[in-house]
Structure formats: structure tokens, C-alpha cells
Amino acid sequence: MSLADLRREYTLASLDVADVDANPIVQFHHWFDEACRAETLEPNAMTLATCDAEARPSARIVLLKEVTPQGFVFFTDYRSRK
Ligand SMILES: Cc1cc2nc3c(=O)[nH]c(=O)nc-3n(C[C@H](O)[C@H](O)[C@H](O)COP(=O)(O)O)c2cc1C
Structure with a gap:
């Protein structure tokens, strides 16, 4: 088999900017409902990406635990750089 x-x-x-909701939380709920209906494995798994003062990116997979109008909640270890 050839890779x-x-x-x-x-x-x-x-994906067209004209089709997405201006509110990112509302748009998230549309996409999350779609992912749940599609019965994807771990639909609440997400990539958390940040960057340092020199704009060097860092990304990790985490599980989304809650969504509020203020933002997205994930759990991690306090010793983790996340
Ligand atoms: C599907 C999946 C879900 C994960 N969920 C979490 C999570 O909710 N919290 C977390 O700290 N790490 C989670 N991890 C592990 C992180 O991606 C990461 O590998 C680990 O926390 C070590 O990262 P660190 O060296 O930056 O601390 C998950 C990994 C996978 C593959």
C-alpha cells in the first residue's frame, strides 16, 4: 500500500464566512451539535493553542468541559504549561 x-x-x-454566526459561542454550538449527531469519537476533544511573547505556538489536545457566554472551560494539571 502506498502512503x-x-x-x-x-x-x-x-466553509464561508457568510455562513457562520458572528458570535463564536453560538457558532460553536452549531458545530458541536453537528459533531454529536455524526457520532464522532470524543466530540468534546479540542486543540488548545497558545503562543508565547515571541509568537512561538504551543498546542495540546484537551477535553472541553463547559461552555459559557464567557468562553470555553477545560481541566488540566496546575504543573502543566497549558
Ligand atoms: C483525546 C485527548 C484528551 C485529552 N484531554 C486532556 C485534558 O482534558 N486535560 C489535560 O490536561 N490533558 C489532556 N490530554 C493530554 C494532553 O494533550 C497532553 O498530552 C498532556 O496533558 C501533557 O501535556 P503537557 O506536557 O503540556 O502538560 C488529552 C489528550 C487526548 C489525546
């Missing part, structure tokens, strides 16, 4: 031939087509939908 180069492994490719899945993602042509079911497109």
Missing part, C-alpha cells in the same frame, strides 16, 4: 495514495476527500461541505 501517498491514502487520501480522504472532504467535499461534503464548505
Whole structure:
């Protein structure tokens, strides 16, 4: 099997700025409901990405635990750089 031939087509939908809600929390709920309906594995898994003062990025996978109008809640260890 050739690794180069492994490719899945993602042509079911497109993303256009005109189709998304201006409120990111509202848009999140649309996408999260869609992910739950599609029965994806761990739909609340997300990538948490930050960057330091020199703009060097750092990203980790975490589980989303709560969503409020103020933002997204995740749990981690206080010793972690996250
Ligand atoms: C599906 C998935 C969910 C995860 N959820 C969390 C989480 O909720 N909190 C967390 O601290 N780490 C979570 N992790 C582990 C982190 O991605 C990371 O590997 C780990 O916390 C070590 O990161 P650190 O070296 O920056 O502390 C998860 C990993 C995976 C694959």
C-alpha cells in the first residue's frame, strides 16, 4: 500500500464566512451539535493553542468541559504549561 495514495476527500461541505454566526459561542454550538449527531469519537476533544511573547505556538489536545457566554472551560494539571 502506498502512503501517498491514502487520501480522504472532504467535499461534503464548505466553509464561508457568510455562513457562520458572528458570535463564536453560538457558532460553536452549531458545530458541536453537528459533531454529536455524526457520532464522532470524543466530540468534546479540542486543540488548545497558545503562543508565547515571541509568537512561538504551543498546542495540546484537551477535553472541553463547559461552555459559557464567557468562553470555553477545560481541566488540566496546575504543573502543566497549558
Ligand atoms: C483525546 C485527548 C484528551 C485529552 N484531554 C486532556 C485534558 O482534558 N486535560 C489535560 O490536561 N490533558 C489532556 N490530554 C493530554 C494532553 O494533550 C497532553 O498530552 C498532556 O496533558 C501533557 O501535556 P503537557 O506536557 O503540556 O502538560 C488529552 C489528550 C487526548 C489525546
